Amino acid sequence: MSKTDVTVLGLGSMGHALAAAFLANGHRVTVWNRTPGKGDDLVAQGAIRAQGPKEAVQASPVVVACVLDYPTLHGVLDGSWDALAGRTLINLTNGTPAQARETAKLHDGEYVDGGIMAVPPMIGGPSAFVLYSGSRAAFERYEDILGELGATHFLGEDAGMAALIDLALLSGMYGMFGGVAHSVALAASGGLDPAEFTTSLLAPWLVAMTGVLNSITDDSPADMQVIAFGNIVAASNDQGVDPELLSHLTTPFRQMIGPDAAGLTLEEMLNR
Ligand code: FVH
Numbered sequence: 001m002s003k004t005d006v007t008v009l010g011l012g013s014m015g016h017a018l019a020a021a022f023l024a025n026g027h028r029v030t031v032w033n034r035t036p037g038k039g040d041d042l043v044a045q046g047a048i049r050a051q052g053p054k055e056a057v058q059a060s061p062v063v064v065a066c067v068l069d070y071p072t073l074h075g076v077l078d079g080s081w082d083a084l085a086g087r088t089l090i091n092l093t094n095g096t097p098a099q100a101r102e103t104a105k106l107h108d109g110e111y112v113d114g115g116i117m118a119v120p121p122m123i124g125g126p127s128a129f130v131l132y133s134g135s136r137a138a139f140e141r142y143e144d145i146l147g148e149l150g151a152t153h154f155l156g157e158d159a160g161m162a163a164l165i166d167l168a169l170l171s172g173m174y175g176m177f178g179g180v181a182h183s184v185a186l187a188a189s190g191g192l193d194p195a196e197f198t199t200s201l202l203a204p205w206l207v208a209m210t211g212v213l214n215s216i217t218d219d220s221p222a223d224m225q226v227i228a229f230g231n232i233v234a235a236s237n238d239q240g241v242d243p244e245l246l247s248h249l250t251t252p253f254r255q256m257i258g259p260d261a262a263g264l265t266l267e268e269m270l271n272r
Contacts, residue, residue, distance in 0.1 A: 003027045004145055005060040009053060009076055010067035010093075011038040017120035018066055018092070018149060023047055024124065025148045032056035034076075054080040057087065062142055066092040066116075070099040074106070085109055088138045090146070092116050092130070096167070097160025100133075104159035110138035113159045115166025116150075123149055133161035175252075176206065178245050182236070189239035226250060 003026050008019040011033035019042050022029045031039045032050040043049050050056035057063050057080050067073050073093050077084065085108040091100070092114040100113040111134045118128035128150025132139050139146070139154050146152050155161040180202065187197040212219075229249045236243035 004062055004142065005030070006145065007031070007050070007056045007060040007063045009033075009056055009063060009065040009073075011042070012067070013120045014092070014116065014123075015066040016042065017123040018064060019047060020045075021124040021148050022064075022145070025145075027145070028060075030056050030059035053077060054083045057083045060087070062088045062090060062145065064090045064092060069093060070095040070103065073103065077106075081106060081108070088112065088135070088142065090114060090132075090138075090142070094166065095163055097158075097163045100163045101158075101160045104134060110135040111159055112138050112142075113162045114146075115162045115169075117166070117169060118150055125150070129153060131155055131162040131165050133157065133163075134159040180206075182241070182245050185241045186232075186236060186239060189241050226253065229253075 005028045006022045007030040008015055008022065009032050011019060011031055015033070016038060019029055019031050019039075023042065023045050028048070029042070029046070030048045030050050031042055032053055032055070033039050036049065039047060039049055048059065050059060053076050057077075063084065065073055065076070067076060070093060073091065088110040089103075089107050090112045091103060094115070104111040104113070112132050113134050115131040116123075116128075117130065118125075122128040129152070130146065130150050131153050132146065133155040134157065136154070136157055139152075143152055143154075155165055180198070183202055184194045184198060187202075188194050229246065232246050233243040236246065
């Protein structure tokens with residue numbers, strides 16, 4: 001069976017990995033990037049370099065876009081929307097739900113928005129997954145192709161859902177990274193080597209805690225945890241570590257533990 005032709009707009013770290021995956025799976029891949037040299041190795045492997053976005057869009061029924069942000073995407077497609085009409089636009093650029101919905105409206109054709117939950121070397125490998133929302137018909141027609149990038153999760157016909165859940169997952173990741181930075185600073189203030197601390201204690205601790213994400217307050221009541229927040233802030237101040245990040249933990253914690261805690265101050269939560 002002949003493989004669907006695919007165009008990739010944007011050959012940054014991620015766009016390059018996407019185009020390479022499509023090439024490896026035997027597609028006729030047309031590529032365009034603002035800085036042409038980034039596609040040289042792909043062209044050497046058989047990709048076709050388009051001279052501009054319009055030529056790239058006209059080359060395939062499926063256009064996958066992955067550029068810096070939505071204003072960049074709109075700039076790239078300015079002048080090519082007519083050529084894109086009737087083709088499927090799969091936009092894997094990171095942005096907000098509102099930007100995804102706005103882009104869906106601009107496109108006269110099937111639109112699928114995506115959120116890539118992987119770094120470029122993971123594309124096409126077993127741990128990559130990508131969130132999609134928008135045209136169900138287009139997603140189902142091209143699910144096999146999209147599956148070449150990583151596992152697929154379709155989140156419904158609201159084009160903004162993939163961006164929303166992408167940002168929700170990134171919130172968890174960046175919250176963890178921020179916590180890691182604070183954790184390492186606190187340990188270093190006590191004289192521990194950051195790399196050794198991270199490998200021998202912090203990483204195993206975080207891995208263990210991922211096992212209780214759905215029951216965070218079952219065995220460790222919220223009130224007890226809120227007292228620990230106060231201790232972290234006090235000890236950070238004593239050690240000369242800025243407590244700014246951790247001092248805000250009560251707000252998301254209140255949202256997580258439910259409406260009966262909404263609007264309560266730290267003191268009110270402690271005195272419930
Ligand atoms: N890399 C990652 O780990 C993450 C994983 C999750 C998804 N993100 C999102 O993917 C989008 C692209 O990210 P990227 O890693 O490919 O980013 P860069 O390597 O910086 O490439 C940026 C591309 O955008 C092009 N570009 C930038 N400005 C313009 C412009 N004014 N006109 C046309 N194209 C532009 C840039 O072109 P060039 O600089 O090579 O000429 C690259 O193709 C992003 O939304 C991530 O959040 C990646």
